[in-house]
Amino acid sequence: MSSPSSQTPSSLTPILLLILAMASLQGGAALAKTLFPVIGAEGTSALRLLFSALMLQLYFRPWRVRMNARGWALIVAYGLSLGGMNLLFYMSLRTIPLGIAVALEFTGPLAVALLTSRKRMDFLWIALAAVGISLLIPRGFASQPLDPAGMMYALAAGLCWAAYIVVGRRAGQAHGAQTVALASTVAALCLLPIGLLHAGSALFAPDILPWALAVALLSSALPYALEINVLPKLPVRVFGTLLSLEPVLGALCGLMFLKETLTFMQWMAILAIVTASAGITLGNRRASEKASTSKRRCRR
Numbered sequence: 001m002s003s004p005s006s007q008t009p010s011s012l013t014p015i016l017l018l019i020l021a022m023a024s025l026q027g028g029a030a031l032a033k034t035l036f037p038v039i040g041a042e043g044t045s046a047l048r049l050l051f052s053a054l055m056l057q058l059y060f061r062p063w064r065v066r067m068n069a070r071g072w073a074l075i076v077a078y079g080l081s082l083g084g085m086n087l088l089f090y091m092s093l094r095t096i097p098l099g100i101a102v103a104l105e106f107t108g109p110l111a112v113a114l115l116t117s118r119k120r121m122d123f124l125w126i127a128l129a130a131v132g133i134s135l136l137i138p139r140g141f142a143s144q145p146l147d148p149a150g151m152m153y154a155l156a157a158g159l160c161w162a163a164y165i166v167v168g169r170r171a172g173q174a175h176g177a178q179t180v181a182l183a184s185t186v187a188a189l190c191l192l193p194i195g196l197l198h199a200g201s202a203l204f205a206p207d208i209l210p211w212a213l214a215v216a217l218l219s220s221a222l223p224y225a226l227e228i229n230v231l232p233k234l235p236v237r238v239f240g241t242l243l244s245l246e247p248v249l250g251a252l253c254g255l256m257f258l259k260e261t262l263t264f265m266q267w268m269a270i271l272a273i274v275t276a277s278a279g280i281t282l283g284n285r286r287a288s289e290k291a292s293t294s295k296r297r298c299r300r
Contacts, residue, residue, distance in 0.1 A: 028218030046195025079186025099251020108161030131273030
């Protein structure tokens with residue numbers, strides 16, 4: 001029989017891999033923000049989805065899937081929610097810090113958890129999240145008030161995230177994991193014209209493409225590869241609770257890579273939203289399982 005000390009490293013490995021996946025996701029978002037001055041949030045989002053779609057197409061080979069008109073309508077809805085989520089999130093990053101944008105976007109999964117729950121305690125967690133959001137609302141006495149438009153973009157991205165979870169769950173149950181690749185292709189096709197309209201020929205400039213590919217690798221390929229190995233080894237409750245730390249990791253990546261500093265009240269707001277997300281996850285295993293496994297693969 002193995003000793004407890006010999007079991008500890010193996011039990012910690014999935015947790016460390018998940019933290020690495022989240023750090024990769026947030027690092028990809030930070031890198032994406034550095035491309036905004038050249039091709040804008042629209043162009044960056046378009047390229048990020050294009051390269052992600054190509055990677056997922058090669059991995060899942062979804063062209064083997066056969067579905068009817070209703071199935072394709074579901075895929076299109078799935079892709080539109082994915083494209084909207086990515087574009088709106090990047091639009092929010094133009095004017096507000098990364099950690100705050102992630103925290104506000106988390107209101108989408110929180111809303112899904114609330115609507116699928118019948119527990120009174122969850123309403124208290126939602127109230128705590130509302131307190132966190134209220135702490136972020138621009139006020140006249142703040143030294144660096146947040147841009148209201150940026151906050152609205154992040155909240156709208158959260159609504160798209162909620163739709164992505166609900167529609168993605170239905171699509172995945174009906175047609176399997178290949179739906180992720182199909183939806184990402186739909187999203188890329190929808191956003192490419194927007195990116196071209198905004199950035200023009202600069203969108204495919206040779207010095208931009210390697211960085212856009214790196215964004216796609218950090219934001220999709222690496223997190224997905226890590227999480228696909230972590231999911232079978234971690235209880236759903238632990239997995240979902242750890243994912244709630246994403247706003248904190250986003251804030252840290254913003255601080256390290258983008259020099260985005262937050263006030264004490266903004267850190268408290270992020271902490272309130274993280275606590276609310278973790279609390280709902282701990283109280284709703286089944287709902288968090290669906291949200292946690294479907295919300296990650298193509299985000300940002």
